[in-house]
Amino acid sequence: MRVPDWEEYLKQILSHVKFKYDHNHIYFELKNHMEDRYDEFVSEGMEEEQARETVLACMGDADEIGEELNKAHSPFLGWIWRVLKDALILLVILNFLPALSLITSGFISVFESYDEKSDSLLVYSIDVGYREKIYDTTVIIDKILYYEDHTLEVRYATWTNPFSDSIKWSSSIGVTIYDEQGKIQANGNGWKSGSYYGRGQKYCENIPLDATKAVISYGIENEIPIDLKEGRVMANES
Numbered sequence: 001m002r003v004p005d006w007e008e009y010l011k012q013i014l015s016h017v018k019f020k021y022d023h024n025h026i027y028f029e030l031k032n033h034m035e036d037r038y039d040e041f042v043s044e045g046m047e048e049e050q051a052r053e054t055v056l057a058c059m060g061d062a063d064e065i066g067e068e069l070n071k072a073h074s075p076f077l078g079w080i081w082r083v084l085k086d087a088l089i090l091l092v093i094l095n096f097l098p099a100l101s102l103i104t105s106g107f108i109s110v111f112e113s114y115d116e117k118s119d120s121l122l123v124y125s126i127d128v129g130y131r132e133k134i135y136d137t138t139v140i141i142d143k144i145l146y147y148e149d150h151t152l153e154v155r156y157a158t159w160t161n162p163f164s165d166s167i168k169w170s171s172s173i174g175v176t177i178y179d180e181q182g183k184i185q186a187n188g189n190g191w192k193s194g195s196y197y198g199r200g201q202k203y204c205e206n207i208p209l210d211a212t213k214a215v216i217s218y219g220i221e222n223e224i225p226i227d228l229k230e231g232r233v234m235a236n237e238s
Helices: 004-014 020-043 048-059 062-072 075-110
Strands: 122-134 137-147 152-160 174-179 182-184 188-192 197-204 213-217 223-227 232-234
Touching: 004 020, 004 048, 004 062, 020 048, 122 223, 137 213, 137 223, 152 174, 152 213, 174 197
Parallel strands: none
Antiparallel strands: 122 137, 122 232, 137 152, 152 197, 174 182, 174 213, 188 197, 213 223
16 A cells, blocks of 8 residues: 555655665565554544544654664664675675585586496406495495406495595595415506595506405505405306
8 A cells, every 4th residue: 555645754754764774674664564553443444534644643753753763773783784694695605605516516426427448358347336334435336347458447436424524535445456476566547536426447457367356445444355256247248
């Protein structure tokens, strides 16, 4: 409801309130109160025109109300509140952006696939399916593949709780290969995506076909032994 006399009355009140950022709040609060009183008067049988005039008479002097509201809505306190509110919003945004980046990168990493080795033929593969939780990180060993150029590949993934306060160990793995005589000296390389969730591939070169065990290390004093003689699926049999 828009009543010209009411609008002039509210305008007069607001002219005394120096902190203009509170004007809208004061305007709608007073106007809603006036409309409620108007509805009460009409429901009691009063004519509409008389009800509108009675509302103004009941509200009191506009100048006095405006001066009291100006004290309650002090510009000094108002600006302090506004600055603090804007600073809080800025802090929330600054803290949200890294979290958004983390969620986005983790989401993308989930759908990444392993690179296929194209420079050598596959000899055998082992579907490991090993999963172990180390502190707040889950290490998943998906598969081991062995190629004709004597390269052994380990495919794995890690998932770390992003809200954990514990120590974050290195997200990559180490691989040590053994045969019947003991540890094999081997070179290698690899990669891993993501930070809190990601897939990775580790390549070990110059590994003999009769290698018996792979020990996968993650973090400090965490070793996962994998038997290379069990579960082999030969490429010419698959």
